[in-house]
Amino acid sequence: MRQFSINGARSVIKILQINRVNYATEAKAAEAPPTAAVVDDIPPTPVIIDVKKAVETKPIPKIKLAAVDAISIPKNISSFDAVPGPNTLRIISKMWTYVPSLSTEFTAGALFQVMNLGKFFEEYGLLGNLLSWGGNTRFFQKFFNVYGPVVRLHGPFGGDVVLLSRPEHASLVFKNEGKQPVRACLDSVEKYRLEHRRLRQAGPFLMSGSAWEKIHESLEQPLKSSVDKYFKTIDNICDQFVERTLAIRNLQDEMPKTFKDEILKWCLECMCAVTLNRKFGFLDPTGLSPTSDPGRILDSVNCATDAIRKCEFGFHIWKFIDTPSWRSLVKNCDSIDSILSKYVERAQSALREKKDLKPHINDFSMIDRLLLNEDILIEDAMTVLLDMFIIGANATAHSVAFLLYHLSKSPKCQKKVQEEIARLPQRELSAADLKKMTYLQACIKESLRLAPPIPILNRILAENTVIHKYFIPKGTYVLIAAHLASLREEYFEDAHKFRPERWLSQEVGVLAKELQEFATMPFGHGPRSCQARELAETEVALLTVKLLKKFNVEYNYGEVSSSNLMLASPTKPLNFTFFDRQ
Numbered sequence: 001m002r003q004f005s006i007n008g009a010r011s012v013i014k015i016l017q018i019n020r021v022n023y024a025t026e027a028k029a030a031e032a033p034p035t036a037a038v039v040d041d042i043p044p045t046p047v048i049i050d051v052k053k054a055v056e057t058k059p060i061p062k063i064k065l066a067a068v069d070a071i072s073i074p075k076n077i078s079s080f081d082a083v084p085g086p087n088t089l090r091i092i093s094k095m096w097t098y099v100p101s102l103s104t105e106f107t108a109g110a111l112f113q114v115m116n117l118g119k120f121f122e123e124y125g126l127l128g129n130l131l132s133w134g135g136n137t138r139f140f141q142k143f144f145n146v147y148g149p150v151v152r153l154h155g156p157f158g159g160d161v162v163l164l165s166r167p168e169h170a171s172l173v174f175k176n177e178g179k180q181p182v183r184a185c186l187d188s189v190e191k192y193r194l195e196h197r198r199l200r201q202a203g204p205f206l207m208s209g210s211a212w213e214k215i216h217e218s219l220e221q222p223l224k225s226s227v228d229k230y231f232k233t234i235d236n237i238c239d240q241f242v243e244r245t246l247a248i249r250n251l252q253d254e255m256p257k258t259f260k261d262e263i264l265k266w267c268l269e270c271m272c273a274v275t276l277n278r279k280f281g282f283l284d285p286t287g288l289s290p291t292s293d294p295g296r297i298l299d300s301v302n303c304a305t306d307a308i309r310k311c312e313f314g315f316h317i318w319k320f321i322d323t324p325s326w327r328s329l330v331k332n333c334d335s336i337d338s339i340l341s342k343y344v345e346r347a348q349s350a351l352r353e354k355k356d357l358k359p360h361i362n363d364f365s366m367i368d369r370l371l372l373n374e375d376i377l378i379e380d381a382m383t384v385l386l387d388m389f390i391i392g393a394n395a396t397a398h399s400v401a402f403l404l405y406h407l408s409k410s411p412k413c414q415k416k417v418q419e420e421i422a423r424l425p426q427r428e429l430s431a432a433d434l435k436k437m438t439y440l441q442a443c444i445k446e447s448l449r450l451a452p453p454i455p456i457l458n459r460i461l462a463e464n465t466v467i468h469k470y471f472i473p474k475g476t477y478v479l480i481a482a483h484l485a486s487l488r489e490e491y492f493e494d495a496h497k498f499r500p501e502r503w504l505s506q507e508v509g510v511l512a513k514e515l516q517e518f519a520t521m522p523f524g525h526g527p528r529s530c531q532a533r534e535l536a537e538t539e540v541a542l543l544t545v546k547l548l549k550k551f552n553v554e555y556n557y558g559e560v561s562s563s564n565l566m567l568a569s570p571t572k573p574l575n576f577t578f579f580d581r582q
């Protein structure tokens with residue numbers, strides 16, 4: 001009898017334990033054979049493995065096992081146990097098995113920490129070759145280079161992680177993800193909201209099941225309509241940004257090293273307009289007072305983002321003790337919450353004062369609409385705001401930063417965008433005008449391909465799935481290094497080069513159409529893809545038009561890369577030079 005690893009079953013159990021997914025009723029661990037949609041070459045005589053028995057012979061302390069039945073794996077399919085992965089991690093994971101309640105994400109977090117340890121060991125000639133990513137942020141590639149396209153990282157208690165990157169493999173995960181896909185990430189934010197603040201929901205980015213569906217539906221219309229509704233406001237905010245660049249430019253026409261913050265301020269001002277229908281003054285030409293509301297939001301968003309990065313990418317010690325990163329996360333998320341809740345309460349009072357809401361229906365902001373929705377509590381609305389202010393704003397800032405960077409390094413492309421700007425109609429612009437700027441749109445797409453702000457996507461596998469002829473049980477935590485697929489030569493010729501033309505010619509057609517959408521996924525895929533994609537693309541395009549109309553952009557300090565971690569950031573200061581155009 002072939003041996004079947006119980007790890008798949010355990011990862012489902014871990015998911016149940018961390019209360020992330022209500023799989024209790026629907027997911028008897030790994031019970032069904034792979035569906036026909038997933039595997040079409042199942043031979044008639046499958047090998048039957050009694051998972052219950054396997055579990056009994058290897059009891060795990062303190063974990064209550066979910067009911068699991070026999071599972072069948074076709075003979076020509078390799079078992080989950082056969083999926084290659086580093087033994088070193090297997091040993092490290094064993095060292096940690098005495099810790100009572102570590103989750104699957106521990107493995108993902110440990111992975112990043114181990115990479116750093118590898119760097120340390122390398123100095124002493126130990127383990128380094130495999131574990132060190134030596135400053136190379138594309139460290140996932142190292143695993144794929146050693147183990148092939150499907151890699152399994154053994155986690156404590158079987159909270160395993162499977163790493164993928166190829167579009168054809170990602171497509172299998174996404175095609176079978178169902179109507180309520182589960183994303184499992186940012187454990188620290190979830191702990192903050194559910195345990196520390198004792199909120200009912202963890203926010204749209206982190207929630208699952210029907211609670212997620214409700215919030216998702218309630219955001220659909222406000223986000224869609226915000227593109228046209230706030231276009232003029234965003235246009236004004238972009239003008240303010242241009243004014244601000246003039247105010248902070250030095251005698252060499254260079255931006256300060258803190259220019260990344262200026263871009264973030266622009267994102268936050270747009271965010272306040274779209275969500276609260278309010279001006280905050282982030283781009284005040286005289287600068288921000290650190291004690292003002294926008295000054296405090298900026299500082300807290302920066303510190304909270306930093307703390308989340310630190311909490312997520314290390315051993316998740318903050319689950320047991322108060323680490324400095326955890327304390328910073330709590331302090332700064334509390335701070336954003338306390339400032340924004342003031343404005344949400346004001347919006348609530350304003351709604352109460354209106355005797356008849358009907359005549360005002362078109363004026364309602366996104367937060368008004370959430371507050372008027374009976375299914376959504378005010379605290380749920382706050383989590384929506386916080387997700388958008390931290391994740392959405394950072395993602396947009398990263399996209400602007402890298403688009404400017406790529407254009408500054410490709411003067412020919414920059415010139416073509418400027419020519420396109422010159423052809424724009426001499427009237428007030430609209431979102432539709434921006435969509436027609438095919439070259440600019442290609443530049444945005446190309447820049448996001450090279451430096452996606454969220455380079456690693458993740459899902460809890462919704463179905464037993466055969467990937468690369470390996471059986472991967474449902475409930476497994478899958479990390480998709482989407483940015484690596486975007487950099488593969490077989491999908492994109494001269495993959496590391498900024499070549500917007502590739503999106504305009506037939507070139508990308510070389511890649512099978514079906515796989516194309518999985519080869520670069522800066523906004524994710526499927527029902528859980530970015531809900532504000534159109535808004536974000538419009539904001540980025542409009543700001544670029546305003547800047548390149550006025551300036552030629554240069555960057556004189558070598559190469560900038562992206563940290564390529566969840567909530568990625570540029571690895572160098574962005575002190576662009578903005579020369580006035582003649």
Ligand code: HEM
Nearest residue numbers: 388392395396399454522523524525528529530531532536
């Ligand atoms: C260029 C900027 C942006 C990029 C590249 C981006 C990218 C992403 C990605 C990769 C995801 C996860 C998708 C998945 O797992 O399949 C996501 C989710 C999300 N994004 Fe964005 N995002 C951007 C801007 C924004 C902005 C400005 C907002 C809010 C105004 C926003 C709101 C959301 C929300 C609410 C989700 C969660 C969707 C769900 O799970 O229901 N994003 N985004």
